[in-house]
Amino acid sequence: MTETRKPVGMELHHAIVSHYSAEVRMLQNQQYREWFDTVIAEDIHYWMPVYEQRYARDRRPDPTPGDAAIYNDDYAELQQRVDRLLTGQVWMEDPPSRIRYFVTNVEAFEIAPFEFEVFSNVLVHRNRRQNEVYVHTLGREDKLRKTDSGFKVFSRKLNIDARVVQDKNLYFFV
């Protein structure tokens, strides 16, 4: 697909990249409540669809939010996931996992006044227990809204590259 839109200017681009770095820092520090309250908009659609491996000639449409999806959450549902992690009774996160995020290839476009479509690549590196290591790569398609209290994401589509997820679960936020 040829991109005909013009990317945002340097200053806005820098602001968005800085926002992502701050977001990642909260997640890495397990400040899930702060993360949720700071960066998630109330009209969020947090979506990780399932893409089958199909022949190139296959004309069936791509998945919609009505189809099977690993994540398909609204605001309250995402909040419940945060609440669960903070109950103190998620045994598999005690001792906690160590998760690092690497966000690259950030491209941002203005789609409406104060609203931006942002593409990025995310590499997630998860260490658990003594010697469990999991690595995931994802393409991320965000829609951000610039508000008085910073950027809020109201649409996040996560395209995980692996057809067979190489991990025991994907219960972490990206």
Added chain:
Amino acid sequence: MNGSSALVDNIGASQSRRVFWDQDVYQLELERIFSRCWLMIGHDSLVPKPGDFITTYMAEDRVILSRQPDGSLKAFINSCTHRGNQICHADSGSAKAFVCNYHGWVFGQDGSLVDVPMEERCYHSDLDKSKLGLAPIRVETYKGFIFGCHDPEAPSLEDYLGDFCWYLDTIWDGPDGGLELLGPPLKSTLACNWKVPAENFVGDGYHVGWTHAAALQMIGGELAGLSGNRADMPFDDLGLQFTMRHGHGFGLIDNAATAIHVKRDGYVKYLEETRGGIREKFGPERERLYVGHWNTSIFPNCSFLYGTNTFKIWHPRGPHEIEVWTYTMVPKNADTETKRSIQREAIRSFGTAGTLESDDGENMSSATYNNNGIITRKGWMNSSMGKDREGPHPVYPGIVGVSFIGETSYRGFYRFWQEMLDAPDWAAIRANDDTWDAMWTNRNFWPDRLSAKQAEPQD
């Protein structure tokens, strides 16, 4: 080899830890269980039209399931009969033929070899194509659910499901058309032996309150009281547990079908509107099943939660790893909105990022890998809960345990597992048909309990 009697102690209700670890045990399972049992491979709803196909696995064998022009089904090994390459690499689709990437051999929808490039110039009429079709697999369906089997001596699928059909009919036939599966499947790897999730689904009501404490607290609903095992309640009257001739089994939590679903109005309404039809068709005993929640395994490696409606296949990848495939079961005749809502909730709880599923994977991996220690592996695991509080029931087929928190169906699962490993062929298994449940010696448990209940003064 006849080593399995050293692995399962039916009377003592325990299993050697080697069942989760040893390579030779796994090899025997591939030969004697996965090569001889009916294995779940699909559902009518996944291949609705002629030419539709899906690729799947039977244990570690790659398989193509293909809908024929006359509407029937065929399944065959997904491996070229020339030099062995995998023929179809797509998850699903529609195809007139399957063409091998290596030399271009062409196989028809029925698996027959229909074309060989430059056949005359290369083979000079010496190639008997009729003998080089893809290796066929027995395929049978029960209420739309499709199973494959490699053993010509195995019983029919209906006989293999056996007394479990009486239960399955309640939901797979249902009031008006039963269930279908929604894909595409979520897929993930989990470092565990395939039997750990199979046994967990067949009969583990015990872990629910503790393993899933956080999720139950967050979800609320009927099972919130189990969270953290805090509720002080008698378990005997909250459900039942069942095990069958061929190791299939399930635990029933009464009146809790939709307990794990948060947004459930459509599904609750559907069940309320259809339960009367179930009572009429199947009687009150199965109406009870219809509105309850089931944790179920069909021997060996297919599991589902009815009510939550997640549907799993645990494809083994050696003794210490599986590939988890997750579909959703939905009532065929529910409206689209209700189906989608069921799918969302089922995946939200038991998908790859599920609020409950993520608790389980950790346990399953740990229960497997701890046995890499040679001293640890010499130990035995215990599954004695509810022993002697179970037996034949005047209404419900199989062996029935008194509570969904019990290990009746664990014991039944491993009883049949051992029988399969020991038996040289299906004839030897059939020879046990009349005596398979002899290990349950408390034959009067249910008659005594039910007559005592009847004698109780009514309120």
